[in-house]
Structure formats: C-alpha cells, structure tokens
Amino acid sequence: MLKSWKLKEIVLMSLFGVVFGIVYLVAIHFGNIWAGLIGPIAYEWMFGIWFIVSILSMAIIRKPGAAVLPETIAAIIEVMLGNAVGPRLILSGVIQGLGAEAAFAATRYRHFNLAVMMLAGAGAAVFSFVYGYFVSGYAALDPSFVLLMFTLRLLSGAIIAGIGGKYLADGLLATGALRGYAISRTKQGGAGA
Amino acid sequence: MSRLLHDMNPSVKFIIVTVSMLTMAFFFNPWTPLLFWIGILILQMTMSRINWKLWALMMLPFTLGAVGYLWTTLVFGADTGGEVIGSFAGIEVTDQQWAHAWSLTFRVLAFSTLSLLFAFTTNPVTFVMSLMQQLKVPPKIAYGTMVGYQFLPVLKDELTQIRQAQRLRGVGQDRHWWHRITGTRRLLIPMLAGAVRKAERAAFAMEARGFTGERRMEFYRPIKVSGRDYVLAGVFLVVLALSCAGGIVLGK
Numbered sequence: 001m002l003k004s005w006k007l008k009e010i011v012l013m014s015l016f017g018v019v020f021g022i023v024y025l026v027a028i029h030f031g032n033i034w035a036g037l038i039g040p041i042a043y044e045w046m047f048g049i050w051f052i053v054s055i056l057s058m059a060i061i062r063k064p065g066a067a068v069l070p071e072t073i074a075a076i077i078e079v080m081l082g083n084a085v086g087p088r089l090i091l092s093g094v095i096q097g098l099g100a101e102a103a104f105a106a107t108r109y110r111h112f113n114l115a116v117m118m119l120a121g122a123g124a125a126v127f128s129f130v131y132g133y134f135v136s137g138y139a140a141l142d143p144s145f146v147l148l149m150f151t152l153r154l155l156s157g158a159i160i161a162g163i164g165g166k167y168l169a170d171g172l173l174a175t176g177a178l179r180g181y182a183i184s185r186t187k188q189g190g191a192g193a
Numbered sequence: 194m195s196r197l198l199h200d201m202n203p204s205v206k207f208i209i210v211t212v213s214m215l216t217m218a219f220f221f222n223p224w225t226p227l228l229f230w231i232g233i234l235i236l237q238m239t240m241s242r243i244n245w246k247l248w249a250l251m252m253l254p255f256t257l258g259a260v261g262y263l264w265t266t267l268v269f270g271a272d273t274g275g276e277v278i279g280s281f282a283g284i285e286v287t288d289q290q291w292a293h294a295w296s297l298t299f300r301v302l303a304f305s306t307l308s309l310l311f312a313f314t315t316n317p318v319t320f321v322m323s324l325m326q327q328l329k330v331p332p333k334i335a336y337g338t339m340v341g342y343q344f345l346p347v348l349k350d351e352l353t354q355i356r357q358a359q360r361l362r363g364v365g366q367d368r369h370w371w372h373r374i375t376g377t378r379r380l381l382i383p384m385l386a387g388a389v390r391k392a393e394r395a396a397f398a399m400e401a402r403g404f405t406g407e408r409r410m411e412f413y414r415p416i417k418v419s420g421r422d423y424v425l426a427g428v429f430l431v432v433l434a435l436s437c438a439g440g441i442v443l444g445k
Contacts, residue, residue: 002334007396008396010396011392012388012392016388017341018341018342019381019385019388021345022352069334072334073338076324076338079312080318080321081342086312087311090207090211135214135218136300137221137296140221141265141270142271145265167378175382180393
C-alpha cells in the first residue's frame with residue numbers, strides 16, 4: 001500500500017498531526033479543569049477535534065489509507081511529546097482513523113463532498129465510541145446516559161470533523177499551497193468528483 | 194534505585210502497557226484496578242528515576258478526571274440491582290453501583306499512572322526507532338513521524354509569529370472563548386499552509402540525500418531486545434495476573 005505514497009505526502013500528514021497537536025493544546029486550556037469536574041461527558045462535544053486530521057488529509061491526498069495513517073502518525077507524535085494519555089493513544093488513533101476510512105472506502109474513494117466527510121466524521125465517532133465503551137467501562141453507566149454521550153460524540157464527529165475538515169480543506173486549497181496534490185487535480189476543486 | 198525501566202526496549206514496554214490496559218477493561222470490581230495501580234506505582238518507584246514533582250503535576254488533571262468518573266458513575270450508573278446502601282439528594286446508590294464507581298475511578302488512576310510510567314521512562318526518538326526495528330513500522334512512516342516531531346518547535350514559533358502579526362494588524366483580539374473557537378480558522382489556515390510547504394521541502398531534502406523508504410536490515414543505531422526485556426515484561430505480567438486474581442478473590 002505504501003508503494004504508491006510519496007514521501008512528501010507522508011511528511012505532510014505528520015506535520016498536520018503536529019499542527020493539530022499544538023492547536024489542541026491551545027484549545028484545551030480553557031476546558032481542562034471543568035472537564036475533569038464534569039466527568040467523562042465533558043469531552044464528548046469536542047471529540048471531533050481529534051478526527052479532523054483524518055478528514056483533512058483524505059480531502060487533500062485522496063488515496064486509500066489517507067485517513068488511517070495521519071491519525072496514527074498524529075497519535076505517535078502525541079505519545080512522543082509525552083502526552084499523558086499514553087501509548088494507548090496510538091491504538092485509539094488507529095481505531096478512529098479506521099472509522100473515518102470506512103466511510104471513504106464505502107464510497108470507493110470517489111466522492112469527497114461534504115456529505116461523505118460528515119459521514120467519515122460520524123464513522124470515526126462510532127468506532128472510537130465502541131472502543132471507549134470497552135476501555136472506559138461505559139457498560140457500568142445508565143444506557144440513556146451512554147446514549148446521550150454517544151449522540152454528542154456523533155454530532156461532534158459530523159460537525160467539527162466533517163464540516164470543519166471540509167471548511168479547512170477549502171480554505172487551504174484557496175491559498176494555492178496544495179498544488180501537486182490530488183485535491184487540486186479535480187476540476188471542481190474541493191467539491192468532489 | 195535502578196534505571197531498569199528507562200533501559201527497557203520501548204516496543205516491548207509499549208506492548209506490555211497496551212496489553213495491561215486492555216486486560217483491565219474486563220474488570221468491574223474495585224480491587225483489580227486498585228491493586229494494579231499500587232503495583233505500577235511500586236514498579237515506578239523501584240525501577241526508575243524520575244522527577245516526582247513533575248509526575249504529581251501531570252497526575253493532577255487525571256485525579257480530577259477520576260473524581261468526575263466517580264460521581265458520574267454514582268449518579269448515572271446502570272441499574273444492575275443489588276442492595277441500596279445509601280442515598281444522597283434523592284439518588285439511591287446500590288452496592289453494585291458503589292463497586293463499579295470505585296472500579297472506574299481506580300481504572301482511570303491506574304491507566305494514567307501506567308501512561309506516565311511510559312512517558313517518563315521512554316526516549317521519544319528511541320521509541321520510534323524501536324517501532325521501526327522491532328514492530329516493522331515502514332521506514333517512510335517512522336522517519337516521516339520523526340520529521341514532524343523535529344518540526345514541533347518551528348511550528349510553535351510560527352504560531353506565535355502568526356498571532357503577533359495578526360495582533361499588529363488589529364485582528365485576533367478575542368474577548369470571549371467563542372471568539373477563540375471561531376478564530377482558530379484564522380490561525381489554522383496559515384499554519385497548515387506553512388506545514389504543506391515545509392513538508393514538501395523536508396521530503397525533497399530527504400530524497401535528495403538518498404532516502405528511498407525501503408526496508409533495511411542494518412541500522413545506524415540498532416535497538417535490541419535483550420533477555421532483561423523479557424524478564425521485565427514477565428514482572429509486569431505477574432503484577433497484572435496478581436491484581437486480576439486478587440480482584441476476583443477480594444471482590445466476592
């Protein structure tokens with residue numbers, strides 16, 4: 001699979017991972033303490049932030065794997081930076097990435113419009129929630145509360161990651177920096193095939 | 194005081210830590226995660242040399258998170274039956290819920306301690322090199338990741354620069370937190386555009402110096418798995434097994 005990947009595409013995903021790592025740190029400042037006090041549900045609405053890198057990379061590179069790889073690389077980098085969530089972040093990165101990848105694979109990597117990207121965000125949310133259900137022991141919580149958490153995460157994935165990713169991809173395309181990537185080769189620009 | 198954990202092979206450590214966490218997920222009694230948490234703390238104390246002040250600082254948000262878990266599980270716990278052992282503000286808590294709540298709380302603490310054990314005793318560069326040499330992560334990905342890691346300070350500076358430049362022109366005076374959220378696009382687009390250009394340049398430079406991304410058998414800095422790594426992995430597994438067994442016995 002990696003044969004068809006150019007080195008610049010891999011380095012690009014890695015740098016995107018770092019950028020989102022930094023932005024995430026800036027964004028987390030005002031949410032950290034109250035998130036701790038409110039409990040696990042506090043993180044749900046912002047889960048989409050973690051999925052953006054998958055969707056943005058896929059929008060730009062448009063190759064099988066362009067959703068799983070950046071999420072995985074971003075997770076490895078966060079672990080390298082000494083992220084206190086620790087090595088299990090890599091596993092959750094792979095799982096989230098697979099969720100987003102599934103949506104693009106289901107459309108055979110032919111469509112990259114807003115609907116597919118929102119679907120990918122939702123897919124990442126579903127995969128990560130199933131994993132979180134197991135690892136964080138949501139089984140001990142009331143089903144209706146779990147359903148509320150799931151709905152929040154699903155919306156966050158579709159809105160923050162899906163719409164946000166599309167919005168960023170279009171903005172980045174407009175800067176002209178993306179010449180030489182698949183996104184610039186389609187006639188409609190970022191509008192999808 | 195030894196530095197055994199610092200010298201442990203990062204890939205072996207990574208696998209052991211992940212296996213331990215996944216195993217913990219099967220237990221809903223309070224004793225297993227508690228015993229495991231204590232076990233990890235003892236390992237950290239006896240087999241590594243770390244800055245405990247920094248450690249405590251990094252544990253703080255997780256301790257708060259653990260408290261969040263405790264009351265969330267108590268208030269929104271699944272109705273699993275069992276005897277009511279007390280009520281507070283109209284919420285009745287059964288013994289089952291009580292046990293689950295403490296179990297999840299200790300699980301958060303055990304997970305964070307385990308994560309910090311990894312973070313405090315692992316050199317990031319060695320970790321990625323070990324992923325490539327032991328776990329066969331393709332060199333393209335391993336070195337691509339290293340590039341990102343090395344660019345971190347550059348990108349951080351760039352963020353400051355972009356912010357200062359925008360402030361100079363009168364944008365970026367965010368008074369409210371929702372302005373900060375909507376304002377992230379203004380920061381993200383230039384950051385990402387810069388990242389695209391840097392990635393291209395770095396990749397070109399690497400290829401110009403003969404990087405092909407092919408797998409190789411020999412490395413400049415070989416990272417090996419020694420007998421000591423198996424022994425340490427064994428120690429972790431013993432701690433894991435003991436806490437699982439202890440939890441089953443005490444949980445009855």
